[in-house]
Amino acid sequence: xxxxxxxxxxxxxxxxxxxxxxxxxxxxxxxxxxxxxxxxxxxxxxxxxxxxxxxxxxxxxxxxxxxxxxxxxxxxxxxxxxxxxxxxxxxxxxxxxxxxxxxxxxxxxxxxxxxxxxxxxxxxxxxxxxxxxxxxxxxxxxxxxxxxxxxxxxxxxxxxxxxxxxxxxxxxxxxxxxxxxxxxxxxxxxxxxxxxxxxxxxxxxxxxxxxxxxxxxxxxxxxxxxxxxxxxxxxxxxxxxxxxxxxx
Numbered sequence: 001x002x003x004x005x006x007x008x009x010x011x012x013x014x015x016x017x018x019x020x021x022x023x024x025x026x027x028x029x030x031x032x033x034x035x036x037x038x039x040x041x042x043x044x045x046x047x048x049x050x051x052x053x054x055x056x057x058x059x060x061x062x063x064x065x066x067x068x069x070x071x072x073x074x075x076x077x078x079x080x081x082x083x084x085x086x087x088x089x090x091x092x093x094x095x096x097x098x099x100x101x102x103x104x105x106x107x108x109x110x111x112x113x114x115x116x117x118x119x120x121x122x123x124x125x126x127x128x129x130x131x132x133x134x135x136x137x138x139x140x141x142x143x144x145x146x147x148x149x150x151x152x153x154x155x156x157x158x159x160x161x162x163x164x165x166x167x168x169x170x171x172x173x174x175x176x177x178x179x180x181x182x183x184x185x186x187x188x189x190x191x192x193x194x195x196x197x198x199x200x201x202x203x204x205x206x207x208x209x210x211x212x213x214x215x216x217x218x219x220x221x222x223x224x225x226x227x228x229x230x231x232x233x234x235x236x237x238x239x240x241x242x243x244x245x246x247x248x
Contacts, residue, residue: 003066004164004196005031005054010063012049012219023049024060025219031198033164036191038199038210046219048169051200055088055167056080068164085113089158093170095150097142097157103129104138107157114161121160128156132186148179155186159195166190169200184209 012024023046031037041047052058053065056072059080065072068087075083090096097106104125111121129138132152142150151171158166168187172180184206191197199210207213208227215223 002033003030004033004035004068005029005198006064006066007053008064010050010053010065011061012046012053012058013061016061022219024053026063027216027219027221029214029221029224031196033196034191034194035212036188036197036199036210037212037214038201038207039214039216040201040204040207041216042202045216047200047202047216049219050216051167051169054165054198055090056084085110086161087163087165089161089163089166091151091154091158091166091168091171093173095142095147095154095174097150097153099142102139102141103134103145103153103156106142106153107160110157111161124160125156128160129153131159132156146179147175148182151175151179151183152186155183155190159190164196166195166197167200168197170202171199172201172203172206180206 007027007029010024010027011022014021014023025046027046027050039047039050049058053060054067056067056075060073063073067083070083072080072083084090098109101109104122107125107128108121111124116124126135126138129135132155134149134152134156137145137149137153142153145153151174166187171187172183175183187197187199188209199206201207210227212224212226214221
């Protein structure tokens with residue numbers, strides 16, 4: 001497999017000088033296409049800063065970051081915005097849906113920024129919502145859906161443009177245990193279909209579902225291990241049952 005993410009000696013320093021804070025301290029990491037990787041760390045460990053670097057939301061102080069062969073660390077704001085839109089599908093803990101838009105309209109939004117025509121983007125949005133079992137909720141607005149359903153809309157939005165990387169930041173953090181299992185099941189299925197998933201979490205149980213676990217501590221990679229006993233086949237149902245009233 002080819003490397004999708006290549007990070008070398010990445011540093012992020014706040015307040016350079018006597019009182020500097022090294023949020024990331026010479027981090028090196030490679031993620032190959034098709035991997036499911038959990039990046040785990042507690043608050044203040046540097047995992048959120050690393051997520052911002054991988055997601056092109058922030059830029060490093062020094063070091064190299066190549067995403068899908070492109071040197072991200074050298075890009076300007078416009079280039080970074082384009083990379084975020086085309087190369088990365090984001091899933092956030094807080095869903096980040098637009099309250100006044102329906103599910104299908106929320107999924108369409110990043111496709112609009114790509115300049116995609118209405119007919120094409122609507123077809124892709126509807127197909128993505130069907131993948132996560134929400135074909136009967138396409139016209140519903142976020143307030144008319146449960147938390148689990150909203151997160152499934154967010155996943156549909158993340159995959160609609162077929163980005164090579166799915167970056168999930170604490171995707172189960174606001175959900176109950178049943179909804180969390182459903183969301184993790186969807187992420188597993190997407191990974192089994194060939195999508196690369198990087199999951200940011202503070203939860204050891206969630207991290208244990210990934211084949212590979214990278215632990216961040218004090219801005220450094222404390223461990224990087226492959227788990228032979230990882231829970232790669234989540235409990236049924238693997239995907240929500242379409243058209244069935246969800247308990248999420």
